[in-house]
Amino acid sequence: MRIGYPCINLSLQCRSSRTFRLKSYSQELMEKTVRDNLSCLQEILQYNLAHGILYFRISSDLIPFASHPICDFPWQEVFSEEFKALGGFVKKHKMRVTMHPDQFILINALEERIITNSVRELVYHAEVLDLLGVDLTCKIQIHVGGAYGDKKRSMTRFSQNFRELPPAVKRRLVVENDERIYSVADCMEVHRLTGIPVVLDALHHSANNRGETLGEALSLTSSTWRKRDGLPMVDYSSQKKGAKIGTHAYALDLKDFRRFLAETRGYDFDLMLEVKNKERSALRALKLVSEIE
DNA sequence: GGCAGTCAAGTACGC
DNA sequence: GCGTACTTGACTGCC
Numbered sequence: 611m612r613i614g615y616p617c618i619n620l621s622l623q624c625r626s627s628r629t630f631r632l633k634s635y636s637q638e639l640m641e642k643t644v645r646d647n648l649s650c651l652q653e654i655l656q657y658n659l660a661h662g663i664l665y666f667r668i669s670s671d672l673i674p675f676a677s678h679p680i681c682d683f684p685w686q687e688v689f690s691e692e693f694k695a696l697g698g699f700v701k702k703h704k705m706r707v708t709m710h711p712d713q714f715i716l717i718n719a720l721e722e723r724i725i726t727n728s729v730r731e732l733v734y735h736a737e738v739l740d741l742l743g744v745d746l747t748c749k750i751q752i753h754v755g756g757a758y759g760d761k762k763r764s765m766t767r768f769s770q771n772f773r774e775l776p777p778a779v780k781r782r783l784v785v786e787n788d789e790r791i792y793s794v795a796d797c798m799e800v801h802r803l804t805g806i807p808v809v810l811d812a813l814h815h816s817a818n819n820r821g822e823t824l825g826e827a828l829s830l831t832s833s834t835w836r837k838r839d840g841l842p843m844v845d846y847s848s849q850k851k852g853a854k855i856g857t858h859a860y861a862l863d864l865k866d867f868r869r870f871l872a873e874t875r876g877y878d879f880d881l882m883l884e885v886k887n888k889e890r891s892a893l894r895a896l897k898l899v900s901e902i903e
Numbered sequence: 904g905g906c907a908g909t910c911a912a913g914t915a916c917g918c
Numbered sequence: 919g920c921g922t923a924c925t926t927g928a929c930t931g932c933c
Contacts (some may be wrong), residue, residue, distance in 0.1 A: 618927080631929060632911060671928090678911065713925080714912040727912065756914050790915090857925090886926095 611899065612706060612841075612880045614665025615892040619657055624650035627669035632680065640674070640683040647672050648692045655699055663892055664705045665880050670712060670731075672738060677730040686737060697742030706840065706880055707744060709735045710751045717775070718755040718768035725771060729779070736778040747840025749784045751809050754792040754800055765796065769803035780806075786845065789814040794827045798834070807834045811845040812870060813858070813884075824873045832877055840880070846870060847884035858884055862891035864898065871902065 617627055626647045630639055651672065658666055675681045700707055715728045735750045742748075758764050772780065785801075786809040787794045794815055797808040810831040812824060819827065832842045848863035862885050885891040 625928085627927075629910095629928070631909090634929090675911075680911095712912085713914080716913070719913080724913075731912085758914085 611878060612663075612665040613892050613895050613899065614658075614663060614667065614706070614880065614882050615888045616667035616710070616882060616884060617669040619654045619889050620887060621889060622650070622653055622657060624653055626650040626654060627671035629671050629674040632675065632678070635675065635680050637683050640681070640685070641688065644673055644683075644685050644689060645692075648689060648696065652696060652699070655696065655705065657889070658705070659699075659703050661889070661893060662896055663889065664703065665882065666705065666707050667882060668707050668709050668738065670709060670735065673734065676734040676737075677727070686741060690741060693738075693741035694743060697744050700742060700744055700748075706747055707739070707742070708749045708751060708843065708882075709738065711735055713753070715752050716755040717752070717771045718758075718764045720758055729775065732779045732783070733776060736776070736782055739782060740778060745840075746781055746838050748782065749807075749809075749839070749843065750779070750782045751784050751786050751843070753788045754785055754797065757791050761791065761796070765792075765800055765803065768800055772804045772806070784809050784839075784843065786811050787814050787818065789817040791818075793818045793820055794822060794830060795820045798830055801834045807831075807836070807839050807842070809843045809845060813845075813847045813849060816849070824870070825877075828874055828877050828879070832879065842877075842879040843882065844874075844879045845882045845884055858886055860886045862887075862894050864894065867895060867898065871899065 618625060628643050628647055630643060651668065655666065673685050711731055715731050716724055717728050719725050732750060739748050754765065754768055756764065784807045785797050787797045794810065801808050808831040810827055815824060815827050835842045848859035848866050850857040850859040862883065883891050883895055
């Protein structure tokens with residue numbers, strides 16, 4: 611099991627997700643921002659290696675406005691060497707990097723415009739991973755999307771639109787269960803229709819399920835990962851006490867995490883800790899896991 | 904320097 | 919049909 615955290619390292623001063631307002635766009639600002647973001651990503655990966663963290667989610671803001679029509683900056687060519695070096699580092703140390711485009715990415719939308727924009731954004735994500743030169747275990751994780759009043763038809767639309775996606779996106783795309791609409795069982799149906807692997811989000815599962823235990827859900831989702839997809843991906847976060855179900859806690863709740871480990875014993879997977887204090891919780895989780903083993 | 908409002912993008916829901 | 923909540927970190931304007 612590799613343990614990771616998303617996008618930001620709070621122990622470091624730099625951020626790999628610096629952006630700017632659309633109104634401020636210029637090629638110069640774009641170049642500087644991307645250069646700084648890539649340099650910070652290098653710092654983060656070095657920090658991770660030094661601390662035994664081999665799993666990391668790269669921020670979608672690495673290249674701001676990459677899929678926006680305003681972007682006329684050939685970042686792919688300008689920074690190809692930087693990407694190659696970063697990817698070489700990832701591969702050399704057997705790390706896994708993934709990406710998670712946000713809620714606006716909907717390939718089952720009703721409006722053609724939304725699908726077009728989503729595909730552009732997915733192509734950008736695939737470009738980043740391809741430029742790094744990392745293998746197909748490095749995934750792009752999205753949710754199934756909206757229900758639009760008819761979940762079944764919306765799932766069918768997902769699978770139909772999935773078939774039309776560029777191969778570079780298709781081979782990296784995975785779906786994650788969400789806390790309101792698409793449960794693990796729904797994602798399994800999407801898997802049946804498309805063949806794509808399912809990421810299990812443990813907290814979402816606790817809020818939205820059909821009675822499966824966590825272990826049963828993990829057994830189901832694990833079966834969707836082929837050898838070339840790598841180990842199954844699992845997202846875990848502690849529920850913030852007293853807050854709405856699904857709200858991420860500030861720090862890892864060790865008691866809850868122990869229970870999670872007990873419930874998932876016997877399965878191997880890579881674990882993404884979606885906790886606000888980021889790498890600090892990842893380090894505590896690593897320590898706990900090594901003590902148990 | 905600090906704070907509050909706002910930011911490319913969407914859906915769901917209540918009125 | 920319209921406004922608002924959802925979630926999140928960072929930018930931006932204002933004091």
